[in-house]
Amino acid sequence: MNNRIPVLEIFGPTIQGEGMVIGRKTMFVRTAGCDYSCTWCDSAFTWDGSTKEEIRQMETEEVLAELKQIGGEYFDHVTISGGNPALFTSVNELIDLLHHHHIEVALETQGSRWQDWFLKVDDLTISPKPPSSGMETDWSVLHNIINRLKENNISLKVVIFSRGDLAYAEKVHQRFPGIPFYLQVGNDDIIEKNPDQLALYLLEKYHWLIDQVVASKTLNQVHVLPQLHALVWGNKRGV
Ligand SMILES: C[S@@+](CC[C@H](N)C(=O)[O-])C[C@H]1O[C@@H](n2cnc3c(N)ncnc32)[C@H](O)[C@@H]1O
Numbered sequence: 001m002n003n004r005i006p007v008l009e010i011f012g013p014t015i016q017g018e019g020m021v022i023g024r025k026t027m028f029v030r031t032a033g034c035d036y037s038c039t040w041c042d043s044a045f046t047w048d049g050s051t052k053e054e055i056r057q058m059e060t061e062e063v064l065a066e067l068k069q070i071g072g073e074y075f076d077h078v079t080i081s082g083g084n085p086a087l088f089t090s091v092n093e094l095i096d097l098l099h100h101h102h103i104e105v106a107l108e109t110q111g112s113r114w115q116d117w118f119l120k121v122d123d124l125t126i127s128p129k130p131p132s133s134g135m136e137t138d139w140s141v142l143h144n145i146i147n148r149l150k151e152n153n154i155s156l157k158v159v160i161f162s163r164g165d166l167a168y169a170e171k172v173h174q175r176f177p178g179i180p181f182y183l184q185v186g187n188d189d190i191i192e193k194n195p196d197q198l199a200l201y202l203l204e205k206y207h208w209l210i211d212q213v214v215a216s217k218t219l220n221q222v223h224v225l226p227q228l229h230a231l232v233w234g235n236k237r238g239v
């Protein structure tokens with residue numbers, strides 16, 4: 001059981017819609033379960049019990065086989081997201097297997113838990129949660145994680161829904177000045193079915209976020225991005 005990973009989705013190839021490698025062609029592996037419960041989580045199905053019967057406890061070889069079955073020869077990069085993949089030591093084996101097959105590995109996690117296998121991740125995004133999420137940041141855990149990853153290709157990404165979130169982002173950037181920093185538009189309409197409607201709405205939010213960052217002396221060495229996949233496909237799952 002220990003060397004298995006609880007998987008909810010394997011999909012792609014698509015593009016990484018967020019953060020440090022935005023636009024990169026990639027496959028996704030989405031694990032089940034999270035130690036957080038952000039109010040606005042766009043992947044709440046990974047932890048709210050609504051897709052419990054879809055969770056598969058998979059061997060790493062099975063994960064690779066399914067990636068190859070779906071993605072064929074059309075990928076060389078896999079993004080592991082969730083939920084929080086950092087809940088599982090077994091992800092270590094998956095990374096080794098993917099690397100053995102010359103496939104690069106990216107990770108999305110919130111910085112609440114450490115795993116030794118973080119050191120092997122090629123593109124590691126840490127996304128601490130602002131006040132609007134309803135979650136509390138454990139700063140000592142976050143500092144510990146980032147200190148241990150000083151030599152690695154990592155970034156910080158904070159999702160913004162409010163002015164309070166912006167103040168939080170400023171604080172994170174000031175605490176970790178050398179770490180590439182991304183601000184991301186928060187999507188607070190995760191039930192809209194019409195992608196065009198959502199894109200218009202999110203572009204307005206992007207405009208607002210750019211204006212806020214332009215007006216901040218603290219946020220100079222930063223990147224401001226939308227969720228590209230939300231602009232292209234809306235709230236669709238598995239893209
Ligand atoms: C679903 S989470 C999974 C990985 C990990 N639990 C985390 O939060 O970093 C992947 C990314 O989506 C972001 N995200 C979640 N809900 C969002 C929303 N409604 N709008 C914008 N970004 C969102 C998270 O902040 C995180 O950066």
Ligand SMILES: Nc1nc2[nH]cc(C(=O)O)c2c(=O)[nH]1
Binds near residue numbers: 015
């Ligand atoms: N295309 C695409 N890019 C993404 N970047 C982060 C995602 C995630 O849910 O973790 C995500 C996702 O679900 N799809």
Ligand code: SF4
Binds near residue numbers: 037038041044084110
């Ligand atoms: S930490 Fe990530 S997966 Fe967990 S609830 Fe928050 S946004 Fe969702």
Ligand SMILES: [Mg+2]
Binds near residue numbers: 042043
């Ligand atoms: Mg997502």
